[in-house]
Amino acid sequence: MADTESQIWLVQTRRLKRLLAAEDPTAFRTAFLELHHWEQAQFFLSLNRSERLALYRILTANEVGNFFDDIDDDNQQMPEFLAEMKSDFAAKVLTEMYTDNAVDILEHLDKPAINRLLTQMPRQSALNMRSLLHYDDQTAGAIMTTEFIAIAANQTLASAMYALREKAADAELIYYVYVMDTENRLVGIISLRDLIVNNQETMVYEIMNERVISVQVTDDQESVAQTIRDYGFFAVPVTDDSNRLLGIITVDDIIDVIDDEAASDYSGLAGVDVEDTTENPVKAAVKRLPWLITLLFLGMSTASLINHYESLVSEASVLAVFISLITGTAGNAGTQSLAVAVRRLAFPEQERTFLRSLLTELITGLLTGIVTGLTITLVVGFWKHSFTLGFVIGLAMCCAIIVANLAGSFIPGLMARLGFDPAVASGPFISTLSDLTSVLIYFSIAQYFITSFVGQ
Amino acid sequence: MADTESQIWLVQTRRLKRLLAAEDPTAFRTAFLELHHWEQAQFFLSLNRSERLALYRILTANEVGNFFDDIDDDNQQMPEFLAEMKSDFAAKVLTEMYTDNAVDILEHLDKPAINRLLTQMPRQSALNMRSLLHYDDQTAGAIMTTEFIAIAANQTLASAMYALREKAADAELIYYVYVMDTENRLVGIISLRDLIVNNQETMVYEIMNERVISVQVTDDQESVAQTIRDYGFFAVPVTDDSNRLLGIITVDDIIDVIDDEAASDYSGLAGVDVEDTTENPVKAAVKRLPWLITLLFLGMSTASLINHYESLVSEASVLAVFISLITGTAGNAGTQSLAVAVRRLAFPEQERTFLRSLLTELITGLLTGIVTGLTITLVVGFWKHSFTLGFVIGLAMCCAIIVANLAGSFIPGLMARLGFDPAVASGPFISTLSDLTSVLIYFSIAQYFITSFVGQ
Incomplete structure (x- = not known):
């Protein structure tokens, strides 16, 4: 909403709350029913429990049902709202709603509560709702409505x-x-x-x-x-x-x-459920920690790989300088290739053969790897006055980018074949996997050069 | 499409192409016009130039306009299609389309071509389109249509x-x-x-x-x-x-x-335009390289910071083992916090004060940092038989996570205030920024401990 609109809305809301508190049913009804259903829903969601109870006394079940249709499906207060109504009023509200929306609410209740509400409804409504309750989540049956002509x-x-x-x-x-x-x-x-x-x-x-x-x-x-x-x-x-x-x-x-699908892809890339915008930092931490700790342990594999090369590092400590540059750049390249692959999977009509996609990514990785590798070779060459060192870094980076590109393109397809959502499952692994392979490539190349040309 | 459906579609398409090649207008028209407009569009997009020319001869401008309405706005072949039609036929096709769709195509043509087409249209259509061509991209004016009742x-x-x-x-x-x-x-x-x-x-x-x-x-x-x-x-x-x-x-x-908005958020987090699912690896590389190279140079700042501590690393090469673990974990935490912040910005009704968000993220960072830090302290303590080393790593990781969380929460709001799209502008910077701060925190803490307890 624009600023003036939210000002107007604030004034309206205050006025409505005053009328509600004054228990002036006629004036409240006139002002409230003039609002669009979505606005009524927004107002309702801003009320506290005792205000809501007053509202249920003033409005009919039909009027409540109308704006309940406009409250977001996954609003977690819905069971609470129904529980604070008289049971027969709640049943009437659900009956007045569109069947698909009513069923979305029922799905969040326990079995006895569902049965109690359904038995208080007209037979046909109860039958319709029972049949919709059967369908699996995320199928056409679960989101369809029976009110057609x-x-x-x-x-x-x-x-x-x-x-x-x-x-x-x-x-x-x-x-x-x-x-x-x-x-x-x-x-x-x-x-x-x-x-x-x-x-x-x-x-x-x-x-x-x-x-x-x-x-x-x-x-x-x-x-x-x-x-x-x-x-x-x-x-x-x-x-x-x-x-x-x-x-x-x-x-x-x-x-x-x-929108849910887009949010879950985005969540997948970030390793966090972005739909859950809780204000409670403890809850937020509890949601985020599993991924962080999992990735921490995966990251330990990279650490122990570097540990394996510790003697090499103590011999040529300059190698440590470029670890994060190489893992970071390969991680960036892998994420780019992953995002494109996930997007492709979402549009099956543009899908080509798996091998064709891999080939495209291989060549793309080769090209970006060579350009990026050459760049860093020159930069390190001039900075450290050693084009041999530059070449080691550049070659390692080029190889690491190619491998990360292939992994980014390969993992989502693999996840999809294994039955996981590629967007959710692939994101957090790609940077860890590319860290591991980058470090391996980097130190292998460095060791080869040091033992061949320096070690003698 | 399910497998059987795409089989049926393949057979239909082949039959239609045969009828088109046989220049059998009556049979082709009957079969083609039975399809839904979107299916007609899909068939049309599968044709080569000479097949399209045959199609323009068989169909009326109205029939072509009907399925042109169902071709995606940002299909880049549209100007080519118009150019290969006779100019007055092209003008008629545009006239028969909904104004908003016709204008979307005109926007991709050069001025003389636009004028040539508009002068061949009925006066009222030309006027309507001219007025819509004025509006800025991404505004209501640019996507509205004038065909209302x-x-x-x-x-x-x-x-x-x-x-x-x-x-x-x-x-x-x-x-x-x-x-x-x-x-x-x-x-x-x-x-x-x-x-x-x-x-x-x-x-x-x-x-x-x-x-x-x-x-x-x-x-x-x-x-x-x-x-x-x-x-x-x-x-x-x-x-x-x-x-x-x-x-x-x-x-x-x-x-x-x-959908475009979701794709651009996702693209932002990955640092690549995922809408552009080109098959051409050279084009893909050209699109991806600017970000990779930019981030490479930003990453150089981290490298030179490590370089600054090179003597410390050569003294205690075990420090190199944990660089990527600390930068990686902080980067993951920063991305989580960034994704949540971007999502919050997209839903202004849930927006709270900037300071409140920062505070939430600070506490979340503190909690995740402490838990993750304690975990790694124990792991490193047992692995390396040194709880002092473990404590150095754990403390550094905890601080790095807190800073990364704050940055992830702070940057999108800052970008929005500066007038950039927070989703697009923030993503690629967060890992680089958190790399830099993590390394600084890590080596500062390590140096302090080494000079205080070991160096003597």
Whole structure:
């Protein structure tokens, strides 16, 4: 929000809180219900427990359900909010919400609480929610909603419009109308645009699009996101093996999927869960320490490798000067190649053969390695007045970059084949692995030169 | 795409290419026009130049425009495609596209080419495109489209529906109908749902929502994306200072913005442009080298710092063993803290005061530093049979982690204040900066202990 907007918002919020505290239901309702649902949600989230209890007394379950739909899925206070309501009021609020959002909340409750709420709902709502609770996390089934509009093919557009009017109030999206046969199989789709612009006496089957793009209920949510993005849809229908229409997934839920995915890639590269922006430093430390300690122990392998060469270092202590330069540069090159490889895996349509990718990275590594190696050869040559030393450093750096590039390109594909999320699993290992290989390359080359030319 | 789907797609593509080569316009048109626009676009992008020329002869400008709308904005072949068409056909194709997409293409052409195309278009289209070409990149103006539906307030829903039917075919999105006064100022909004479910004799001004959430034409595209996400809109109206409606931005364009933003954050952390998944290793090397070389020279500062302590290393070569472990661990801690800070900056509603964030990171750093430091003290103590050495390493690591955490938390905010994109500018510096400070801390502590306890 811009500054003036947040000023206005602050004033509005204060006024609403005063009205709530004064227990003036009429004035509060008028002011509150004028807000957009998302704004209502923001206001609600700024309340303390006793203010929230007052709010539940003033608003209807429908009104609460409307803005509960606009609270973020993964808000961890949701179970708390439901628990502080009367149980039948909570059940009504959930019933008034879109099924997908209500189920997202139920998933965070324990079994007895879920059952208590479901038994207080109308039969059909409870059935819908129970069926959605079955689906695995991160699949199409878990993010779809059952509030779609379906019609039969064998009617005029005018009668379809009539059916649409009846169902429009409850549907999450009325832009697409799905055409089903007598066994609930999806046979076509009509956009509301087509319903409106065509002659109202036309039959539905004459103008419906029979090439329906749909997703399977077991599909991964990322592939659903890809379909919606590629085709530019506002929603996509979800079907089972027998092509029966089970629900729809709307574009706003897909935005969350895309954003979560991006955040998890970013988290992976950094070795920390960035979604968790806790204010509590103890919790933050507990989250971050496992990776730090794991990497510390992996880093010990590099330390013991250097330890192996300690006599070489004490003989030529100048070698110590360039350890961090070589490991750092190789680490940077490896991270670049890793990031590109992870990104490629996210866009399968651009995927080429594994070997082809490795070859590209090999040549890229060769080129960057040679240029970087030559640069450092010259720099060290002039600085230390020894082009032999420069050459040792340059050659080591060139080799280390090539190996790091290959590792960065190879690891994500390997992780994906092993069933891990390549973005999350690969990031923290690449710098440690490239440290280890760089040090090995560096000291091997240095030892060779020292024993061949100096040691005699 | 799943495997069977890509098999089907391959067969379809081959058949279409055969029909195109056989110059069988009727059969080709039937098969091609059955595809969704995005599929048509994918097929088109798989053609060579002579196949494309054959396609332009078979299809109308409208049919080409339809799938050109579904080609990615930043496809760099677009100017080439336009150049290989006859100039008046190219102008027609652009006219048939949505204005925002057509303008995205025009932006990549040179001035004379733009003018040549615009003069061959109908006056109104040319005017619309000229006005959109003015707006700065990455603003609301640059991504909005002018194909929206606007009506007057003083009419019945029935007459509004009539107007909607007239304009529906050309509009990018008909879900929202915008209500304007006689001076084109935006005074209300009605969803198509409200138009349909209400009594058709109701007046527009009776049911329209007067609290319209809109964005300014000069707003940054990221803040537009935030508005659309927060409110769960399918589109948002774009207005000027005087609240005149200039265009709308639809959710599909916003998905691209969100994704580009995520990719650029990720690129920033890795120091490479991951959007550029070129197959050409020379180009890839040219893209990556500037960062690698820049960081190499920054890394030289660490090298010269170690050089400064070379006599210390030759005296106690065991110190060299732990250089990469300390710089690596501090670098990991700094990257964790940086990633969290960048993420926080992207969600301003969760932003707290700068000092508060620093304090949180300071305590987090203290805690992670102490735990990690104690761990390594014990490990080194047992390994090297010297708890004094262990303590030196542990203390250095603890201090280095605290400093790296603070830097990771401080730099993004600083970059944002200086007007840089914190995600892009901060990433590559953090490891170099933490290398430098870690080495300084490490050798200072080591020197102090050696001169105090050993040197005598």
